[in-house]
Amino acid sequence: MNKNLLDSVGNQITTTTGARKLTIKGETRNYTVFKIPLELLFYNDRNGRIATWISQYTSEEGPLNPESDIDKYNEILHGFIKKSNPGALTKTKNNIKLFGQRVAGVVLQDGRIIDGNRRFTCLRELKSEEGMDCYFEAVILDTTNGITSKDVKRLELNLQHAEEKPVDYNPIDNLVDVYRDIIEEKTFTEAEYINHTSQTKTEVSNLIKKSKLMVEFLEFINAKGKYYIARELNLDGPLQEIMLILNKLPQGSEADAVKDTLFTNLLTSKQGDLTRHIRDIGNNIIKTENVTQFIEEHEDIVGEIYEKLREEEQNSVTQVKEAIKEDSVIIEQSRKIVEEYIEKNKLTNARNKPIDLLNKAFNTLDNIDSVAVSKMSDENKHEFKKLLDKINSTIGLLESKI
Known part of the structure; x- marks a missing residue:
């Protein structure tokens, strides 16, 4: 796939009046939102939300490659997105059906979706089930213009954690993402990860420890x-x-x-x-x-x-x-x-x-102040004496059991 979506702007892809504010390479600015036909796009197989599903498929069927058959690739990952949280998908799909896509996604110029895989899934289903004329609205990032893979991953973390709060992530998928980014591939240091996700040092430290334990358990059971x-x-x-x-x-x-x-x-x-x-x-x-x-x-x-x-x-x-x-x-x-x-x-x-x-x-x-006791009113002293008698009676009962 050597396509460049930006080459199709003004033809298959149209420019909208919308914009989305993104921070890339430390610079925050508004990026133009485009209206993109669904067939020009494909899922991100590095999406942390479906990390465990992809590991299962590659273990059983072999590597996933959008270049060999993009339709089959999209259909497989569509299923993973749906299974990862069917309730959230239904809710998002109903919302899009009523109001349209209200939050723009982010895609790379080759068509890979960096942000908005669930929205893309909903649009695919609405097109298939309802016959709706669907387009995916998104910013198109030109990675040939100095944007590195680390910049893209940094943006993903920021969008997933700092803005959207991935409360619907399966926690194991999240651990896989953490292990891959910090330990296995060393895309980020622990300090960088903390900075890009707005999580505390303790939270990230615990995620790292748990991700290592997960990997060690899988190695223990011979399922690396x-x-x-x-x-x-x-x-x-x-x-x-x-x-x-x-x-x-x-x-x-x-x-x-x-x-x-x-x-x-x-x-x-x-x-x-x-x-x-x-x-x-x-x-x-x-x-x-x-x-x-x-x-x-x-x-x-x-x-x-x-x-x-x-x-x-x-x-x-x-x-x-x-x-x-x-x-x-x-x-x-x-x-x-x-x-x-x-x-x-x-x-x-x-x-x-x-x-x-x-x-x-x-x-x-032992914490009772004897001086304070001596200064109590007669009424309080009487009540105090009654409680002491109960205590002495209980002590006597306990002593009889020794």
Whole structure:
């Protein structure tokens, strides 16, 4: 595809009276909006909103290439956009049907859509379903005029985060985008990413940590780069809990052992809520003096699950579950260890609770100013004495149980 949309301005492409303000290379100005036939455009396969869907397709079918068959390419990515958030797509489509496209997109001069992939999808559907005469209104960026790929990506981040707030992004797709931009391809430094997305240093730091954990988990289950597996397992919550647990541990062999044990428990748990499961392990085991023994008891289980998954590359959640299903004894052993440790800690907490409550009661009593007591009115002193009698009675009852 060697086309240049700007060559078709005044012919297939018409100039509108609209403009969109963009910041490129540090300069903010108004860019002309054009009315572009849909067939001249194609989706952005680097769209973070569908990163996991694209990883699944390339894993199963091979690379996507708009140059080989643009219609097939657009149809495939159309499906990904729709599946990524069907509710949001329907809402946007109904809005466009009633009022037209109110927010202009951004495309490159070769037809690649940088901003507005969902709006483009809605227009494609309205044209197909309603027979509407649809055009995509967008700014056309001329990348032959000094705009680099990094400038384009910087603009994407700004539009997605600073202006639109990608609340409808699947969190795993967002982690893939972060990992790719900062760790894998090093398009941006952490500081640059913070600047371009208007997120805090803590927010971006946590996203980086979680994205690394996601990649490490996929490598652990022998599914490197199969990001869709993390999406299908809804791993954002569990990864958040694992990150919080590891943040409290010094880096080293024990932290690595804890991480591998938690990864294993994501696979062996029979609980539907993996986030709660990991949180329970963290609160009742990892944060106690039992953590070393717990890790040691899990060592062989972790090793066997890991080796079982190495027998062949894992390409789906179903395949992963089937791979470890044969080791039902090991899985049950893992579950039993977790249950026993959690129950043991809960019993310990229950036994210690009376002491904790008594300590709190003593601290409260110790804060009472005796001088203030002596200066109370007779009515208050009478009420105070009644409460002291109740306290003494309760103390006597407790003493009788010792």
